[in-house]
Amino acid sequence: MASQNDVTGPEPDQQATGEFEREPVPEKALLGPGKFWGMYAGEHAAGTEFMIGPLFLAAGASLQDLILGLLLGNALAVLTWRYLVTPIAVAKRMTLYYQLERIAGGGLVKFYNFVNGILFCFLAGAMVTVSASAVGIPFNIFYEVPEATFGFGAPSFTFLVIIVGTVMAIVAAAGYEMVARVANIAAPWMICIFAACGIVSLAQMEVTSFAVLTEGQFWSDAIDFVQEKEGEKKFTFGQIVIFAWLCNGAMHFGMADLSIFRFARKPSSGWAPAIGMFLGHYMAWIAAALMLAAQIKLSQDHSANPGALAWGALGWTGIICVVIAGWTTANPTIYRAGLAFQGMIPKAPRATMTLVAGAVATLAGAFPNLSAQLLGFVGTYGTVLGPMGAVIVVDYYLMKRMGLNEDYALKSGSPINVAVLIAWLLPVCVGLYLIFQKDLFAAYAVIPAWLACGVIYLLISKVTQKPLTTS
Amino acid sequence: MFGLAKVGSLVALAITILPSLLYLTGTIPHDAAKWCTFIGTLLWFIVTPLWMGRELPVDAAEVEI
Numbered sequence: 001m002a003s004q005n006d007v008t009g010p011e012p013d014q015q016a017t018g019e020f021e022r023e024p025v026p027e028k029a030l031l032g033p034g035k036f037w038g039m040y041a042g043e044h045a046a047g048t049e050f051m052i053g054p055l056f057l058a059a060g061a062s063l064q065d066l067i068l069g070l071l072l073g074n075a076l077a078v079l080t081w082r083y084l085v086t087p088i089a090v091a092k093r094m095t096l097y098y099q100l101e102r103i104a105g106g107g108l109v110k111f112y113n114f115v116n117g118i119l120f121c122f123l124a125g126a127m128v129t130v131s132a133s134a135v136g137i138p139f140n141i142f143y144e145v146p147e148a149t150f151g152f153g154a155p156s157f158t159f160l161v162i163i164v165g166t167v168m169a170i171v172a173a174a175g176y177e178m179v180a181r182v183a184n185i186a187a188p189w190m191i192c193i194f195a196a197c198g199i200v201s202l203a204q205m206e207v208t209s210f211a212v213l214t215e216g217q218f219w220s221d222a223i224d225f226v227q228e229k230e231g232e233k234k235f236t237f238g239q240i241v242i243f244a245w246l247c248n249g250a251m252h253f254g255m256a257d258l259s260i261f262r263f264a265r266k267p268s269s270g271w272a273p274a275i276g277m278f279l280g281h282y283m284a285w286i287a288a289a290l291m292l293a294a295q296i297k298l299s300q301d302h303s304a305n306p307g308a309l310a311w312g313a314l315g316w317t318g319i320i321c322v323v324i325a326g327w328t329t330a331n332p333t334i335y336r337a338g339l340a341f342q343g344m345i346p347k348a349p350r351a352t353m354t355l356v357a358g359a360v361a362t363l364a365g366a367f368p369n370l371s372a373q374l375l376g377f378v379g380t381y382g383t384v385l386g387p388m389g390a391v392i393v394v395d396y397y398l399m400k401r402m403g404l405n406e407d408y409a410l411k412s413g414s415p416i417n418v419a420v421l422i423a424w425l426l427p428v429c430v431g432l433y434l435i436f437q438k439d440l441f442a443a444y445a446v447i448p449a450w451l452a453c454g455v456i457y458l459l460i461s462k463v464t465q466k467p468l469t470t471s
Numbered sequence: 472m473f474g475l476a477k478v479g480s481l482v483a484l485a486i487t488i489l490p491s492l493l494y495l496t497g498t499i500p501h502d503a504a505k506w507c508t509f510i511g512t513l514l515w516f517i518v519t520p521l522w523m524g525r526e527l528p529v530d531a532a533e534v535e536i
Binding site for chain 2: 019031035038039040043044046048120123176177180181183184185186188189192193195196197199200202203204208247248251256257259260263276314315316317320329332333335336378
């Protein structure tokens, strides 16, 4: 029998929340729905929104497709949280990592965590770029995207990224609490700032009546300008829906938010992400896209520089918002990546591993093209991490019904459940091949990889699970 | 005291967003909207920590994008 004390992640005194990391959440610690609505309201108006919103326009999405596509995609995301994540979260009341450890084995969870950490570093890198783009505005240091994926920007911007990334890494190494408090306080204000940016951008484009708004000429003109410079591109309605749905694929399909909803008193708390989706992944994305449209109209500049966009809309307030938004997203990301790396090298201090994660993030942030490809990265992130959620779903709903053991790694004492390993890696490898070699839109790979993982896990388990002796 | 601070925060949020609407309607110029929003921002960050932020939510260390 696998030891319940196997260290597959951080030591208990270094755990992220310090509560019930390796046991079900008890009744006394459960939270009512209001807490979750409050949490999600602030979580999804973040630094990523400043990058993603403008990228829709730059990719050629029409205004109508954006408005309707984001509505549908975000609704699907909410339904996934509500009906896929929260029932299991409320039933098991465990973190994702602890559940996976019981199913997949401590060794495999360490590896999964490590992969998660690497991806987090790239995400944090994009946020370092976001914050640096704002810090650079008063110093006339601008973020420009070079041709090459691994090309540096201007030396001054690269230097700025190093400074911003270093400061962020040091703060993250000190812990997540301080920046989390700032994020808590900043969240309602940030939502208002996003809205204000969007409204100001409409005013700057003289879109002051409903007729002008619905006609959408301001948007078409912006797209035409970008396509004149960058060549013709189209971001279809289907791509918008799938992206909005699966942008948080690692959190809902991938079950990462089990760690949050394990505290929910009832599954109905699973509706709470709706506020995050519609404030952040709807309003904030559209507002950020409007900022780019306004910049194009006013200065014929189509570079999606978050700092410059926010400066153009709201001056110093915009700069402050971008810095805080980037920082408050980067901080837990670098912190989590540090925990993940420490899981691979348990004897290493958490602070050291967090600095390593920060260094990787800073290096990633120094390549502006990586941030500019955030749309694709987010889909890739979901494709790599999302399928593990299928393992949890199959284990919870189907294993017993198929005459198999749930929590097999725990019951058999295996550090690696081979069925999970193959079921996860095979679809992920196919998905990555299609994304990087066949130019598949990354978000399209998430659901097929998830389904394939679930099916493969079940089939291989049927073959490989040995009868367990009971004492 | 907390009640007053909460009212102050609400006022700050209003000062943050209303200027943009006034700019949209042509009531005030862009520069005025920017500076009013900045004042609202300062007010928010002075007043809000007086009543918010001591207790971290359970997902404070989780990553959401």
